[in-house]
Amino acid sequence: MAERIGFIGLGIMGKPMCRNLMKAGFSCTVYNRTRARAEELVAEGAVVADSPKEVTEKSDIVITIVTDTPDVRNVMLGPKGVLEGARPGVVVIDMSTISPSVTQEIAAALEKKDVEMLDAPVSGGDKGAIAGTLSIMVGGKQQVFDRCLPVFQGMGKNINLIGGHGAGQMTKLCNQVAVSLANLAMAEALMLGAKAGLDLEKMLAAISGGAAGSWQLSNLAPRVIKRDFAPGFMVKLQQKDLRLVLAAANELGLGLPGVSLVHQLFNTIEAAGEGAEGTQILVKALERMAGIEVKG
C-alpha cells in the first residue's frame, strides 16, 4: 500500500509540491497556519488537519516546508507538533532551508521516539516546484532515503543523498554560496560593460559560452539589461539563506569573505525597500554607488 503523506506548509513552494504528490497518487493530509490555503487543496483530494500533531497521526511520511529554523523547530517539537503525534516508524522529511546544526538537534529529538528524519531542502524555485523538477539535497540514513525515494520522485528530478543528518541542509547552503557569488560575477561584469559604454547584449553573447559562463549569466543577465527584476527567487529569501550560511561559517570557524560581501550589498537592497524583488537586483547596489544604470 502506498505511504500516506502528511504535508505541512502550503506556501509558494509547498502547495505545488503537495499537488504533484496527489497527482502521483499519494493521499495527503495537509496543514497550513493560514487554514484557507489548505482548504484550496480539498477539491483536489486533500484532507485538512487542525495541527501538525493531527497530520502526523494520520500519516506515514510527514513533509514540512516552512519558512525558517524557528518555524521548523516549533512545528516539530512545539505544542500540538509533529513529535506529539508521532509513533515509531513514522518518517519526517523537512524540505525547508534551515540551520544544519538545528536540523541535527531536531533529528536527535525525534530519534528518541523512534521517528526517523531526513533533511531535504530543494532548489529550483516555484517554477521547479510546479513542474516537479526540483533538485532535492538529502541528509539522513540510506534506508530511510530509499523508502522515501518514490515520494521525492513525485516532486523532483535531481535527487541526491549527500550524507547524514544536516548534510542536505549544508549542501543547500553550499548551493547558496555558489549562487550568490555567481550573481555578483554577473553584476560586476555588467557594471564594467555598462560604465564603459559597451553594447551589453553583444558583450553577453561573447562571454556567456566560455569560462565566464554560468546559469546566472545566461538566465538572469538578459533580465537585468531589460530592467526586469521580477522574482525568480526573492532577495529576502536569499538573505535568509545567507544568514544561515554565515551562521554555519561562524559555528565552523570559517571565513567566507565573498559571501559576506554579497550579503552586505543585499542589505542595501533591502534597505531600499526591494527585498521582494528577484536576486538579480543585486546589481542595483553597485549601480547606486556608480550613479549609472545597466541597460541593454
Added chain:
Amino acid sequence: MAERIGFIGLGIMGKPMCRNLMKAGFSCTVYNRTRARAEELVAEGAVVADSPKEVTEKSDIVITIVTDTPDVRNVMLGPKGVLEGARPGVVVIDMSTISPSVTQEIAAALEKKDVEMLDAPVSGGDKGAIAGTLSIMVGGKQQVFDRCLPVFQGMGKNINLIGGHGAGQMTKLCNQVAVSLANLAMAEALMLGAKAGLDLEKMLAAISGGAAGSWQLSNLAPRVIKRDFAPGFMVKLQQKDLRLVLAAANELGLGLPGVSLVHQLFNTIEAAGEGAEGTQILVKALERMAGIEVKG
C-alpha cells in the same frame, strides 16, 4: 588573392594560432623576440622576419599577440615597429589582452597613417588556440572586421564584433570579471562543504546542474578536490588581466568590490610562489586562513 598574414608573438597562444592560419592556407611572415621560436615554424612554411617593421612590409594583415600593454605599444609604435613598416590599407589586429584606453591611443596613432586596427583578444586558453576554437572579442570598424573575418575563422569559433576601438578589450575584461568571481563562488562553496565534512563529489553533483552552476564549477571544482592545480590558465596571467580590470575601473570611476577581493586573494597565492599554477588554486588562499584542505 588571399591576404598575406604577418604574425608577431609566438608564445603559448600565438604559435598554435599562427600554425592554424597556415593550415587554413594563409602565407605567414613571423617575428618573435626570441628568434628560435620563430624558426620552429619555418619547416611548416613560415618566413621569418627580423623586426615587426619587416613583418608589416611583407604583409596585408598583421596580427600581434604579446604579453602586456607596454609590449603592444612598443611593437606597434616603437623603433622598427609596425607603424614604421606600414603603408595605407594594411590592417593590424592586436589579439593580446591589454588596456582598452591604450588600445584606443594606438588605433588613433595608426589611423594617422591610414592603417586600420582591430582589437581582438581571445578566450579559450592554449587548448582553444591549438584546437582553433578560441572565442574572439573584436573592437573596430565593421568593414575592417568583415575583411578580417576569414582570418579570425582560421583561429576561432565564437567571433563577435562588439563595438569601436577598445570594445573587444573591454569585453575581454568583462569576461575576466565574471571568470574571477565564478572562481571565488566555486572556492567558497568548496570551503563550506569541506569544513562541514561533506562528501564533496556528492555535493558538487547535487548543485552543479542548477542555479549555482557555472563553467568553473563543472570544469575546475573536480580538479580542486583531486588537488590538481595544473594550469589551464595561470594565476600570474589572471592577475595581469585583473590589474587591467582594476585600472579600467579606476579610469571609469567604478567600484568593483568583488573583483578587488579576488585580486587580493590571488596576491597571497603569488606571494606563496604559486603564480604559475592554474587559477583554481585560488581556494588555497581560503584554505590557509581556515587551516584545512579541500579534498574529494
